[in-house]
Amino acid sequence: MDVYVGYIASAATMLAAMMTAANLGSRVTGWGFVVFVIGSIAWSTVGFLTDQTSLMVTNAFLLLVNLFGVWRWLGRQARYEDGSAKASRRSRRTTSGATLFSGGTLIGHKVHDREGVAIGTLIDLMVSCEGKQIVYAVIAEGGMAGAGERLRAVHPALLQITDDAVLCRLRFAEFCAIPEIDPEQWPEQVPEQPDQ
CATH class of the missing domain: 2.30.30.240 (PRC-barrel domain)
Structure with a gap:
C-alpha cells in the first residue's frame, strides 16, 4: 500500500510544483497549494506506513505551510483580485470618474x-x-x-x-x-x- 501512496505523493508534489512555479494567477497558484496539501498528506501517510518519523513530521509541517498557501492565494489574493476587477467593471459603466484598472x-x-x-x-x-x-x-x-x-x-x-x-x-x-x-x-x- 505504501508504494501506491508514494506514487500519489510524488505525482501530487510534481504537479503542485509546476502549478505554483508557472505563476498563472492567484487561482492556479492556490489550486497548486491544494495539490501540495494532498501531497503532504500522502507523504505523511508514507512516513507512517514505513515507520519514517522524519518524513511524517516534515510533511506535517509542510501541510501547515501549504494550508497557509491555500488561504493566501485562494482566499486573500483571490478576493483582492475580485475586488479590483469589480471596481474596473463598475468604472467602465459610469461616466462620473476615470476608468480604472489594476x-x-x-x-x-x-x-x-x-x-x-x-x-x-x-x-x-x-x-x-x-x-x-x-x-x-x-x-x-x-x-x-x-x-x-x-x-x-x-x-x-x-x-x-x-x-x-x-x-x-x-x-x-x-x-x-x-x-x-x-x-x-x-x-x-x-x-x-x-x-x-
Missing part, C-alpha cells in the same frame, strides 16, 4: 505591437513618486521561460493600457531598436517619447 493584473500580460503581433511580456511599470505617473514600462522580449530574454524600457506614451491588454504603438522592428537595459541596472528615466 496595475498588478497587467504584470505578465503579453504586449502586442500596432499590427497585433506579440512583441513581449510586461515585466513591470516604474512610477514616479512625485508625479504619480508611469515613467516607463519594462517589456521582456525573446528567450525561453525567462532565460535569454531581452529587457527594454518603453516610454508610456507609446503604450495603450486597458484592463485586459497592453498595446504598443511601435512595430516589432521599431520596438527591437530600443536599446536593451541591464536586468540589474534599470534606468532612472527613459528618453523622451520618439516621434511616431
Whole structure:
C-alpha cells in the first residue's frame, strides 16, 4: 500500500510544483497549494506506513505551510483580485470618474505591437513618486521561460493600457531598436517619447 501512496505523493508534489512555479494567477497558484496539501498528506501517510518519523513530521509541517498557501492565494489574493476587477467593471459603466484598472493584473500580460503581433511580456511599470505617473514600462522580449530574454524600457506614451491588454504603438522592428537595459541596472528615466 505504501508504494501506491508514494506514487500519489510524488505525482501530487510534481504537479503542485509546476502549478505554483508557472505563476498563472492567484487561482492556479492556490489550486497548486491544494495539490501540495494532498501531497503532504500522502507523504505523511508514507512516513507512517514505513515507520519514517522524519518524513511524517516534515510533511506535517509542510501541510501547515501549504494550508497557509491555500488561504493566501485562494482566499486573500483571490478576493483582492475580485475586488479590483469589480471596481474596473463598475468604472467602465459610469461616466462620473476615470476608468480604472489594476496595475498588478497587467504584470505578465503579453504586449502586442500596432499590427497585433506579440512583441513581449510586461515585466513591470516604474512610477514616479512625485508625479504619480508611469515613467516607463519594462517589456521582456525573446528567450525561453525567462532565460535569454531581452529587457527594454518603453516610454508610456507609446503604450495603450486597458484592463485586459497592453498595446504598443511601435512595430516589432521599431520596438527591437530600443536599446536593451541591464536586468540589474534599470534606468532612472527613459528618453523622451520618439516621434511616431
